[in-house]
Amino acid sequence: MGRRIYCLTLSYDGTRYRGWQRLPNAETVQGRVEAILSEIFAQPIEIDGSGRTDAGVHARMQVVSFEAEQLPIKKVLSQLRSLLPADIGAINLRYAPERFHARLSATEKTYTYHIHNSASPDVFMRKYRVQIVQRLDVELMRQAAQRLCGTHDFIAFCSNKHYKKSSVRTIKHIKIEESDENLTISMCADGFLYNMARILVGTLLEIGLGKREIDSIDEIFASKRRETAGETAPAKGLCLTEVRYEHTDFR
Amino acid sequence: MGRRIYCLTLSYDGTRYRGWQRLPNAETVQGRVEAILSEIFAQPIEIDGSGRTDAGVHARMQVVSFEAEQLPIKKVLSQLRSLLPADIGAINLRYAPERFHARLSATEKTYTYHIHNSASPDVFMRKYRVQIVQRLDVELMRQAAQRLCGTHDFIAFCSNKHYKKSSVRTIKHIKIEESDENLTISMCADGFLYNMARILVGTLLEIGLGKREIDSIDEIFASKRRETAGETAPAKGLCLTEVRYEHTDFR
Numbered sequence: 250m251g252r253r254i255y256c257l258t259l260s261y262d263g264t265r266y267r268g269w270q271r272l273p274n275a276e277t278v279q280g281r282v283e284a285i286l287s288e289i290f291a292q293p294i295e296i297d298g299s300g301r302t303d304a305g306v307h308a309r310m311q312v313v314s315f316e317a318e319q320l321p322i323k324k325v326l327s328q329l330r331s332l333l334p335a336d337i338g339a340i341n342l343r344y345a346p347e348r349f350h351a352r353l354s355a356t357e358k359t360y361t362y363h364i365h366n367s368a369s370p371d372v373f374m375r376k377y378r379v380q381i382v383q384r385l386d387v388e389l390m391r392q393a394a395q396r397l398c399g400t401h402d403f404i405a406f407c408s409n410k411h412y413k414k415s416s417v418r419t420i421k422h423i424k425i426e427e428s429d430e431n432l433t434i435s436m437c438a439d440g441f442l443y444n445m446a447r448i449l450v451g452t453l454l455e456i457g458l459g460k461r462e463i464d465s466i467d468e469i470f471a472s473k474r475r476e477t478a479g480e481t482a483p484a485k486g487l488c489l490t491e492v493r494y495e496h497t498d499f500r
Numbered sequence: 501m502g503r504r505i506y507c508l509t510l511s512y513d514g515t516r517y518r519g520w521q522r523l524p525n526a527e528t529v530q531g532r533v534e535a536i537l538s539e540i541f542a543q544p545i546e547i548d549g550s551g552r553t554d555a556g557v558h559a560r561m562q563v564v565s566f567e568a569e570q571l572p573i574k575k576v577l578s579q580l581r582s583l584l585p586a587d588i589g590a591i592n593l594r595y596a597p598e599r600f601h602a603r604l605s606a607t608e609k610t611y612t613y614h615i616h617n618s619a620s621p622d623v624f625m626r627k628y629r630v631q632i633v634q635r636l637d638v639e640l641m642r643q644a645a646q647r648l649c650g651t652h653d654f655i656a657f658c659s660n661k662h663y664k665k666s667s668v669r670t671i672k673h674i675k676i677e678e679s680d681e682n683l684t685i686s687m688c689a690d691g692f693l694y695n696m697a698r699i700l701v702g703t704l705l706e707i708g709l710g711k712r713e714i715d716s717i718d719e720i721f722a723s724k725r726r727e728t729a730g731e732t733a734p735a736k737g738l739c740l741t742e743v744r745y746e747h748t749d750f751r
Contacts, residue, residue, distance in 0.1 A: 262623045307624070330621065338621035370581065370589035372513045373558070377624060 255325075256345035257282075257296070257313040262336040264376050264485065268304040269311070278302070278337060282313070285332045289325060290317045299351045299492040300358060303444065305484030307377060309361075310340070312492045314351035319344075346496070357421065357493035359437045360446040362486050364454075367430035378431065379486035385457035387427055393456045394423035394434075396466040397449060405469045405478045406449055407442035416442055423449075435490070444481050452479030507596035508533075508547070508564040508580075513587040515627050515736065519555040520562070529553075529588060533564070536583045540576060541568045550602045550743040551609060554695065556735030558628060560612075561591070563743045565602035570595075597747070608672065608744040610688045611697040613737050615705075618681035629682065630737035636708035638678055644707045645674035645685075647717040648700060656720045656729045657700055658693035667693055674700075686741070695732050703730030 259282065267275040271283065279298060286294040296315040302308055322342055329339040348354075363378040365371045366385050371378060397420055404416040424435045434453065436446055452469070455461035461479065469477045510533065518526040522534065530549060537545040547566040553559055573593055580590040599605075614629040616622045617636050622629060648671055655667040675686045685704065687697055703720070706712035712730065720728045 260621075260623050262626075309624075330619075335621075335626050336623050338623040340620050368581075369591050370511075370586075372511050372587050372589040373560075373628060375513075375586050 251319050252316055253319045254345045254347055254349050255315050255317060256343045256349060256351070257315070257329075258340040258342075259311045259313060260309050260338045260340055261307060261311065262376065263302060263305050263307045265336065266304065268306070269298050269300070269302045278308075278311075281334065281337065285329060286315065286317070288332065289328045290320070292317075297351045299355045300441065300489065302489055303447070303484050303487075306487045306489070307485075308489040310491055311489055312351045312355070312494075314345060314349055314354075349494075351492075354494050355440075355492050356495050357437060357439060357491075358441060358489065359435055359491040360441065361488050361490040362434040362436070362446070362450045362482065363488065364432040364434070364486060365430060366432050369430070371430075376485055377488070379483050381454070381458075383458055385432065385454070386459065387425060387432065387457065389463065390434075390453045390457040391425050393453055393463045393466060394425060396463065397453075398423055401470055402473065403442055403445055404473050405475055406445045406452075408444035408448070408475065408481065409442070410475070412442065418442065418445070425453075437491075446487055447482045447484065448475075448478050448480075450479075450482040450486070454482060455479045502570050503567055504570045505596045505598055505600050506566050506568060506576075507594045507600060507602070508566070509591040509593075510562045510564060511560045511589045511591055512558060512562065513627065514553060514556050514558045516587065517555065519557070520549050520551070520553045529559075529562075532585065532588065536580065537566065537568070539583065540579045541571070543568075548602045550606045551692065551740065553740055554698070554735050554738075557738045557740070558736075559740040561742055562740055563602045563606070563745075565596060565600055565605075600745075602743075605745050606691075606743050607746050608688060608690060608742075609692060609740065610686055610742040611692065612739050612741040613685040613687075613697070613701045613733065614739065615683040615685070615737060616681060617683050620681075622681075627736055628739070630734050632705070632709075634709055636683065636705070637710065638676060638683065638708065640714065641685075641704045641708040642676050644704055644714045644717060645676060647714065648703075649674055652721055653724060654693055654696055655724050656726055657696045657703075659695035659699070659726065659732065660693070661726070663693065669693065669696070676704075688742075697738055698733045698735065699726075699729050699731075701730075701733040701737070705733060706730045 266278050269278050271280040296313045299312040326342040365378040365380045368382045400419040403418050418440050420438045426433050517529050520529050522531045547564045550563040577593040616629040616631045619633045651670040654669050671689045673688050677684050
């Protein structure tokens with residue numbers, strides 16, 4: 250039997266996981282999925298995710314690649330679905346081109362942040378939306394979001410103080426949509442630094458709450474210091490919602 | 501201070517509760533809310549819900565009435581919100597007319613059943629929707645739903661074999677809506693017998709899966725025997741979504 254590159258799309262409720270990345274003594278999404286794939290293929294399987302979501306962050310679409318012996322796709326997918334826990338879902342599974350790598354081949358990612366802007370709680374979505382009682386000024390937040398878009402050095406929006414590689418990223422767009430009392434902030438970029446999505450949201454929220462001026466965004470970029478940006482917004486509101494690739498015809 | 505009748509609207513995630521009704525040694529929604537209201541009013545408070553949801557059934561809108569001393573509404577509501585657990589939400593609180601009773605005054609209730617009709621799991625809604633992999637014939641289910649509507653003796657759709665009161669009820673309408681891979685069945689009636697909403701859904705699902713003929717509905721009504729109807733559908737898919745009253749101007 251030959252070996253193949255597989256492309257697996259997962260969704261997960263990150264509530265009870267210590268994030269994506271495999272860790273020695275903690276439950277992580279990568280660790281759990283690798284254990285199950287290793288069982289199915291009866292050999293150790295290592296997987297690459299498109300990105301490492303933080304502890305408590307969710308994914309509607311996490312793309313994963315791995316190499317393994319060629320087995321029938323339908324059979325592997327149904328085994329996966331029967332073995333995965335209820336909070337990790339296998340959305341689909343495909344053979345990918347030989348050079349495909351879920352992280353290195355990705356050209357664009359979208360994270361969506363969910364806010365329930367109301368004094369009245371939403372019990373059903375309580376693990377996926379952050380409740381903010383004070384009314385947010387959405388128009389101000391939209392103006393601020395425009396200042397964040399484009400190509401910048403986002404080092405001030407990164408929690409890793411020892412980050413050595415280029416911290417220049419391009420935010421393609423930030424969409425803020427309101428529906429009833431729910432607010433969603435979708436951020437599309439060529440890549441995100443450690444905690445960047447949550448610090449972007451934390452900064453926008455401070456503006457929406459009137460605690461920060463829009464002009465402070467220029468100062469954050471100029472300072473390159475983490476302390477000048479907003480707080481890191483809570484993990485549970487964040488969800489990886491889309492990953493794009495140059496050639497996606499195989500998906 | 502005088503005494504008032506209060507009308508409280510709750511929503512709850514029923515997953516970890518043994519249903520609505522107070523029980524001596526089990527966590528129930530009524531028991532939990534009564535304990536908190538008793539703390540706020542510093543005296544024992546007993547509440548009446550519009551209906552008793554089963555263990556594991558949810559509510560977007562459960563209407564509750566109780567009598568207590570007159571305290572400022574806003575203060576009571578904010579105390580309630582700070583004391584209730586995350587899976588019970590206080591939507592609103594009002595003073596009600598003297599004769600108002602959440603169950604006895606109710607004229608119409610709507611239960612909604614949520615189905616995810618797909619092989620691909622929905623991890624985020626897994627506690628609120630029942631996944632059915634096999635494709636449902638929705639058109640057949642809609643035809644069957646029409647036969648269930650109207651005024652009938654629903655005793656065959658009741659799990660309580662010793663029910664002595666009238667089991668005649670009027671189903672005003674059953675709406676079955678599809679959106680992506682989700683199916684919702686909304687049932688509006690003047691009242692529901694024990695397990696009736698879940699047995700109605702179980703019967704419709706058997707028809708949608710091709711396991712039962714539409715004509716069997718006439719036989720169920722004629723037999724008046726529980727065994728002739730469909731299985732009781734799982735609790736987690738069911739949600740009490742609306743309760744109506746003749747005079748709702750105070751709400």
